[in-house]
Amino acid sequence: MAGSFFNRLPFSLTDEQAMWRVKMQDDPQAFAQLVHRWEKPIQSLCARMTGDIHRSEDLAQEAFVRVFGHRKDYVMAGRFSTFLWRIALNLCYDELRKIDRRRESALVCDGEENECDSRLVDESPAPDLLLVEQERAEMVRRALLQLAEPYRVVVVLRHYESLKFREIGEVLEIPEGTVKSRMCEALSLLNRILSHSLKEGETSCKPQIKQTSQTLAI
Amino acid sequence: MQTTNQTNQPDIGDMKHPAREAWMAYLYGELSRKDHARLAAHQKACADCRSNLQSWQSTMQGLDQYQLKHVRTSARPRQPILKWAAAAALILGIGFGLGKFLTNASADTVASRAALKAEIRAELVAELKQQKEALDQYKKAADDRRNEDHRLLLAAIGKVDADRQADYVSLRKELETVAVLTEDSFQQAQRQIVTLANYSQTAGKSSNH
Numbered sequence: 001m002a003g004s005f006f007n008r009l010p011f012s013l014t015d016e017q018a019m020w021r022v023k024m025q026d027d028p029q030a031f032a033q034l035v036h037r038w039e040k041p042i043q044s045l046c047a048r049m050t051g052d053i054h055r056s057e058d059l060a061q062e063a064f065v066r067v068f069g070h071r072k073d074y075v076m077a078g079r080f081s082t083f084l085w086r087i088a089l090n091l092c093y094d095e096l097r098k099i100d101r102r103r104e105s106a107l108v109c110d111g112e113e114n115e116c117d118s119r120l121v122d123e124s125p126a127p128d129l130l131l132v133e134q135e136r137a138e139m140v141r142r143a144l145l146q147l148a149e150p151y152r153v154v155v156v157l158r159h160y161e162s163l164k165f166r167e168i169g170e171v172l173e174i175p176e177g178t179v180k181s182r183m184c185e186a187l188s189l190l191n192r193i194l195s196h197s198l199k200e201g202e203t204s205c206k207p208q209i210k211q212t213s214q215t216l217a218i
Numbered sequence: 219m220q221t222t223n224q225t226n227q228p229d230i231g232d233m234k235h236p237a238r239e240a241w242m243a244y245l246y247g248e249l250s251r252k253d254h255a256r257l258a259a260h261q262k263a264c265a266d267c268r269s270n271l272q273s274w275q276s277t278m279q280g281l282d283q284y285q286l287k288h289v290r291t292s293a294r295p296r297q298p299i300l301k302w303a304a305a306a307a308l309i310l311g312i313g314f315g316l317g318k319f320l321t322n323a324s325a326d327t328v329a330s331r332a333a334l335k336a337e338i339r340a341e342l343v344a345e346l347k348q349q350k351e352a353l354d355q356y357k358k359a360a361d362d363r364r365n366e367d368h369r370l371l372l373a374a375i376g377k378v379d380a381d382r383q384a385d386y387v388s389l390r391k392e393l394e395t396v397a398v399l400t401e402d403s404f405q406q407a408q409r410q411i412v413t414l415a416n417y418s419q420t421a422g423k424s425s426n427h
Contacts, residue, residue: 140284180239191277
């Protein structure tokens, strides 16, 4: 849809120029350009942070709605991507809180230490998950969801969205060294979870570090 | 890139273990060429670091297996709606086709078209008449207003003219008064001059004597 539209544009704006136009003139074309460029990465981020690919589309859409709503807050000195990642991550955190609340209110496996953490896990396996590759993907998805948010976000942004450690530090407002040490912790933890899953044939159910993230200032 | 030593890691000869943060940068290709070469050399020589590195690399390969399928439309449960819409369209189409096929309504169609035409024409005529009446009324109202304006204008002009006439008469009277007064003053002055002259002559004669 937007691809053919943008092919007709005589020139391409940088993200920051486009966002500036959105901020100053409410330029719909510039905004459409930003959405076109960033829709997929934001969807991926939301999907991996929440573990729900279907919900990720709504979250990505909501992220762009928020970008437009907060357009006056955007400062030219900052990178647009940082602004956008923060908005999307805040939405993911909100979503995870909602899921937690729903889970708590409908908690059936209370008190059982070895009960499976069913957060975001579809209990009935879809037929296509019978394929080995998809089973492995599902295993990684579950493993990621077992990571505490501060670790998960670093893995998602570095490994899947290919942000530099420095950029992740900017988005999360933490030192680059902290990002790297969290990445290291996350990889070690994931290694243990995945090894356990491979051995047991199912994801580990032991409680992980219950640490949640603070809302990021945009 | 910082490759500081961890204090809790043992030395192996004169070689010290790079920090785990440095290994992260190494794994994700964020080191300078020089630092990268140094860490690569270290991991060849150090079994501990190599083991850690292999473990992290194995996890990273595991993470690679979690790829998302960006199926924008098919990912959403929209297909049932599309199916129902297609089914509804099909049924409608069949119904329409059957109706058209089964109904021989050409005579009815002509008759109804004629009736409709007459009706539309009558309606149009009525509307035209109504519009004409409205236009006439508007014209009459506009004429009345124009005549009234004209009358008022004439009255105003007449009043201004009368005022001007009155001013003129008043001004003329005042001018005549001024003229008469000036004339009196002039004659009085002339008389005083004559009196003064006579007095002067009389005074001169008496002094000669």
